[in-house]
Amino acid sequence: MSEHEKVNILLVDDQPAKLLAYEVILKELNENLVVATSGREALEYLLKNEVAVILVDVCMPELDGFELAGMIREHPRFQKTAMIFISAIQVSDIDRLRGYEMGAVDYVPVPVIPEVLRAKIKVFAELYRKTRQLERFNAELEDRVRARTAELEASTAQLRESEQRRSLAIAAGKMGSWDWDWVNGDWMWDEGQYHIFGVDPESFEVTPANVQALLHPDDVGELRKAMAQFNKGVTSYEAEFRVRRPDGTICWCVGTAAATLDKGGRVVRVSGVTVDITERKLAEQRQNLLAREVDHRAKNALALAQSIVRLTRGESVKAYIRAVEGRINALARVHTILSLSSWQGAEIGKLxxxxxxxxxxxxxxxxxGSEIQLEPATAQTLALALHELVTNSAKYGALSTLAGRLSVKWENREDFLDLAWEENGGPPVKKPASRGFGTRSVIASVESQLGGKAEFDWRSEGLICRLKVPLNGHFAASAREPQHAAMLDKAMPSRASRSADA
Structure with missing residues (x-):
């Protein structure tokens, strides 16, 4: 309802002349004047329309003014409607009290003073109009409040959802965030931060001392350095550090922090993000270790190849090539076996x-023989020794004839590989006057390289060779492998004094 919208004023009296007089008096108010000649007619109108003021005669047939007022007040919609009684007779105080109890707001005696009646009607009409405006404003305000509340709830839901997504992203990225009130010393850690440091949010109190206690002693200096930088006016800092969790595990982290300064340039707050980079660090370490291992193995392989090329002899170029190729192929075969086990070792049976x-x-x-796992260095060297035994047997021993037989057996005896090589049925064997290259190579490989023992028994019916090789690391592979060529050189006589293979 606007300020100038007309309101309904209901005039109730059983005498038409009085109703006409009231209309003349109240015409100047420029409101909607509605007349009813009985209480029943008045009730019928009220049920269908809103009324600002009811001017009712106390003395009416059927329903008098008091009874009509009581019935009106029983209706929820008209419990606060202003009712003014007009009485042509002198009413007592008891009558007035009864009228007020029925909901009357005022009494107008007869004869009616036009100015007084207009003033009273005008006051209640304006009150009704202002009340309706206020109700409308309240309704609009409530609508706005509801709309704003809905917006805030939607915004809060979005923020909550965004925070959940952020938390999930942080958790997935192994990240944590924190905030430090530099002035008051208050800390705030999120769940990811507690998880990275391996502490319980319910029991761990975040203080500089408690945080420092979880840092690796060698990295505490980074924390102090960061604080010193912030005190100098630096607004951002990044560093890698290690966390010693309460369970003893070490966690590598990278931390990024940013400072908020006041107008005077002093730090008032520091916020940051911590990222768990343990897996990356371990990957870097594995990569570095792999690079060193590849370099180490490449040098060993080159050293072996160098010694094979330098020490192999042959009666002709073709014989020399065949001998070198045979030994290189033996080395390649054991490399294939080792690669299949990711260079963890080789089983003797496969060699x-x-x-x-x-x-x-x-x-x-x-x-x-039993299943025995050899270290990579042991497998490489033993493969070359076996290759020399097979080559010599194929050239001069049991494998040189179809009637020859070869038996190879091995077992683990007190952390030593005990391998027995026994030939039978081949050409008659005589003990050589001097050791040939193949024999010297086997002895050099087993004894000089592996710290074992190589024994040869030149029986007439066939060679028996026994090899004893340590399995528990008596000779560290890393210490001996690069010296392979030098050891072979030392174990072999000069080229001029070499005899034919035994």
Whole structure:
């Protein structure tokens, strides 16, 4: 309802002349004047319309003014409607009290003074109009409040959802965030930060002393350095550091912090993010270790190849090439076996099988033994020794004839590989006057390289060779492998004094 909108004023009296007089008096108010000649007619109108003021005669047939007022007040919509009684008779104080109890707001005696009646009606009409305006404003305000509340709830839900997504992203990225009130010393950690430091949010109190206690002693200086930088006016800082969790594990982190300064340039707040980079650090360490391992193995392989090329001899160029190729192939075969195990080692049975594979199609060769895992360096050196034994047997021993037989057996005896190489049925064997290259190579490989023992028994019916190789690391591979060529050189006589292979 606007300020100038007309209101309804209901005039109730059983005498038309009085109603006409009231209309004349109240016409100047410029409101909607509605007349009713009985209480029943007045009730019918009220049920269908809003009324600002009811001017009712006390003395009416059927329903008098008091009874009509009581019925009006029983209706929820008209419990606060202003009612003014007009009485042509002198009413007592008891009558007035009864009228007020029925909801009357005022009494107007007869004869009516036009100015007084207009003034009273005008006051209640304006009050009704202002009340309706206030109700409308309240309704609009409530609508706005509801709309604003809905917006805030939606915004809060979005913020909560965003925070959940941020928390999930931080958790997935192994990140944590924190905030430090530089002035008051108050800290705020999120769940990710507690998780990175491995502490319980319910029991751990975030203080500089408690945080420092979780840092690796060698990295505490970074914290002090960061604080010193902030005191100098630096607004951002980044550093890597280690966290010693209460369970003893070490966590590598990278922290980024930013400072908020006041107008005087003093730090008032520091906020930051911590990222768990442990996996990255471990990957870097594994990569560095792998690079060193590759370099180490490449040098060892080159050293072995160098010694093979330098020490191999042959009666002709073709014989020399065949001998070198055979030894290089033996080295390649053991490398294949080691690569399949990610260079964790090689099983002795696979080495023997690879070296004897060309002769395993017949019944000339038998081999057996327990499953023994060899270190990579031991496997490489032992493979070359087996290759020399197979080559010598194929040239001069049991594998040089179809009637020859070869048996290879091995077992683990007190952390030593005990391998027995036994030949039978081949050409008659005589003990050589001097050791040939193959024999010297086996001895050099087993004894100089592996710290073991190589024994040869030149029986007439066939060679027996026993190799004893330590399995528990008596000779560290890392210390001996690069010296392979030098050891072979030392174990072998000069080229001029070498005799033919035994």
């Amino acid at each position: 023997v099988d690879e070296e004897l594979a060309p002769y395993s199609i017949s019944d000339q060769v038998t081999f057996s």
